[in-house]
Amino acid sequence: MKLSHRITLYSTVTLLVLLLIVNTSIYFLFHHYTMNAELDRAMSQARTVVEAMQTTGNNEDDAGAFIGASVPEGGMIRVVRENSETPIAVTKNIELNGISPEFSPRETTEDITFNEQAYASARSPVIWTDGSIASLELIAPMNTYEETLGILRVILLISSIVILIPSFFAARALSRFILLPVQNLVQTMNQIREEGSFKKIDIDERAKDELAMMGHSFNHMIDLLKKNFDKQKQFVSDASHELKTPLTVICSYARLLKRWGMERPEVLEEAVNAIDSESRRMKEMTNQMLALASGETEETLQVMNVDLCRLTSEIAKKLGTAYQRQVDVQCSEEAVINGDEGKLNQLLFILIDNGLKYSEEGLTVNVKKVDGSQHVEVRDFGIGIPEEDLHSVFERFFRVDKARTRKTGGTGLGLSIAMAIAKSHKGTIKVESEEGKGSVFTLILPEEGLRL
Numbered sequence: 001m002k003l004s005h006r007i008t009l010y011s012t013v014t015l016l017v018l019l020l021i022v023n024t025s026i027y028f029l030f031h032h033y034t035m036n037a038e039l040d041r042a043m044s045q046a047r048t049v050v051e052a053m054q055t056t057g058n059n060e061d062d063a064g065a066f067i068g069a070s071v072p073e074g075g076m077i078r079v080v081r082e083n084s085e086t087p088i089a090v091t092k093n094i095e096l097n098g099i100s101p102e103f104s105p106r107e108t109t110e111d112i113t114f115n116e117q118a119y120a121s122a123r124s125p126v127i128w129t130d131g132s133i134a135s136l137e138l139i140a141p142m143n144t145y146e147e148t149l150g151i152l153r154v155i156l157l158i159s160s161i162v163i164l165i166p167s168f169f170a171a172r173a174l175s176r177f178i179l180l181p182v183q184n185l186v187q188t189m190n191q192i193r194e195e196g197s198f199k200k201i202d203i204d205e206r207a208k209d210e211l212a213m214m215g216h217s218f219n220h221m222i223d224l225l226k227k228n229f230d231k232q233k234q235f236v237s238d239a240s241h242e243l244k245t246p247l248t249v250i251c252s253y254a255r256l257l258k259r260w261g262m263e264r265p266e267v268l269e270e271a272v273n274a275i276d277s278e279s280r281r282m283k284e285m286t287n288q289m290l291a292l293a294s295g296e297t298e299e300t301l302q303v304m305n306v307d308l309c310r311l312t313s314e315i316a317k318k319l320g321t322a323y324q325r326q327v328d329v330q331c332s333e334e335a336v337i338n339g340d341e342g343k344l345n346q347l348l349f350i351l352i353d354n355g356l357k358y359s360e361e362g363l364t365v366n367v368k369k370v371d372g373s374q375h376v377e378v379r380d381f382g383i384g385i386p387e388e389d390l391h392s393v394f395e396r397f398f399r400v401d402k403a404r405t406r407k408t409g410g411t412g413l414g415l416s417i418a419m420a421i422a423k424s425h426k427g428t429i430k431v432e433s434e435e436g437k438g439s440v441f442t443l444i445l446p447e448e449g450l451r452l
Contacts, residue, residue: 004172004175004176004179005175007171007174007175007178007179008168008171008172008175011167011171011174011175012164012167012168012171015163015164015167016160016164019160019163019164023156023159023160026152026156027149027152027153027156030148030149030152031149034145034148034149035111035142035145038111038120038140038142038144038145039109039110039111039120039122040109041120041140042109042120042121042122042138042139042140043107043109043122043124045070045072045122045138045140046077046107046122046123046124046136046137046138047107047124048070049066049067049070049077049136049138050124050125050126050136052066052070053066053067053126053136054126054127063079063088063129064088064090067079067088067090068090071090071091071092072138072140072141073092073141074092074093074140074141074143075091075093075096075119075138075139075140075141076089076090076091076093076096076097076099076137076138076139077089077090077091077136077137077138077139078090078091078101078136078137079126079128079134079135079136079137080101080102080103080123080134080135080136080137081103081128081132081134081135082103082132082133082134083103084101084102084103086101087128087134095114095115096114096139098114099112099114099119099139101137102123102135102137103134103135104123104125104135105125105133105135106125107122107123107124107125108122108123109121109122109123111142112139117141118141118142118145118146119139119140119141119142120139120140120141120142120145121137121138121139122137122138122140123135123136123137123138124136124138178211181201181203181211181212181214181215182211184201184202184215185201185214185215185218188200188201188218198222198225198226198229199222200218200219200222200223201215201218201219203215203216203219231395243282243286246278246279246282247278247282249274249275249278250274250275250278250279250282253270253271253274253275254271254275256271257271257272301339301340301343301424301425302340302341302342303338303339303340304338304339304340304341305336305337305338306336306337306338306339306340306341306344307334307335307336308331308335308336308337308344308367308374308376308445309329309331309334309335309367311341311344311345311348312329312331312348312352312365312367312376313329313331315345315348315349315352316328316329316352316363316365319349319352319353319356320362323356325356325361325362325363326362326363327352327356327362327363327364327365328362328363328364328365329365329366329367330364330365330366330367331367331368332366332367332368332369333368333369335367335368335369335374337374337425337445337446337447337448338448339425339445340424340425343421343424343425344421344425346417346418346421347417347418347421347422347443348376348443350414350415350417350418351376351378351418351429351441351443352365352378353414354378354414354415354441355378355379355380355382355439355441356380358380358382358383358439359380359381359382359383359438360382361380361381361382362381363378363379363380364377364379365377365378365379366379369447370444372446372447373427373444373445373446373447374444374445374446374447375442375443375444376442376443376445377440377441377442377443378440378441378442378443379438379439379440380438380439380440381437381438382438382439383435383436384433384434384435384436384437384438384439385431385433385435385439386435387433387435390431390433393415393431394415394416394418394419394429395416415429418443422443422444422445425445425446426445426446427443427444427445427446428444429441429442429443429444430442430444
């Protein structure tokens, strides 16, 4: 069963049950009060007759005449003695004599049904002509009571139908209104599945209900999926492009070797060097991509006490010698944190190496403590980064100057790996740059680092 049909059926049945409960309560309350009113009226008439009989004396003929004048239409009045004798019984409906007489020494009322007709019976004690206590019984038909209850039943039935029918159609309209965003959501999801494209649902921006929130959440999810899909697509495209270049070089020099390598030693040396260089570059790129895809977490880190000053100085010395440039390291105080020394060594290597690649001058590296965190600032004096590119420098394969990166051998993966390592140590990397004047990359690591 469709959800819209369930909502319609549930709401209609619920309303029907409520109407039955309310109508039944109204009916029985009205029945109770109307019945009591009829019984009180019968008792009032019986008392009036008794009082009149007492004032006229104990003459049986006078009592009979007065009772005959007081008998209600379609009813009966009779005097019942203690031995159930009825010295006087006056009625215009002979059939009522079939009702058994009943003596009562006190005032009582009851409703009785005789020949499918409802009657109100009232008994009141009376002093009979011989001085004994008798019971005057007045039986009156409750025509008004039955007519009123009949009318009430018709009114309740008609009102229930009048309420149920519009409520049924209102429930259908409400279910359609409620489920319209859900149907749009299902339709959009089916289109996404069939067409393989990212689509969002239309939302009334003025709506603030839960359905609108669901729509906004779905659209936000689609945006995230599209963004991640685009990143993945770009990653595959860039990786294919980056790997294609060294493969092309290797293939070209391999063909050159096959054609001239045996006859020309200079070609042999050039080709071997080129193939070796490009193979190393491709291997490095592959390792970097695997490192990014592996998603290193704290559980895989070898945590120990790491002296950032010592580690930074060692890396600066090695890279300064390799690039034949000055890398000045300054440590204001002891900088020891808990972390994976191998990963932090890779991170610092990437930051310092990145600064040397994009600068023709030396670097300054400052290790200092700031507000309970260890900061490592790597400042270069190179080409800088345009302001519009600052937010992209940590994305995979992003390069500020692609031509220069090609010359320096960069892959565009280093800073992405560096940021991943920093985050695995509960830290981050910030960058400040001014185009043409240089950049400052600041590694921020919490002093407590990771747990040993």
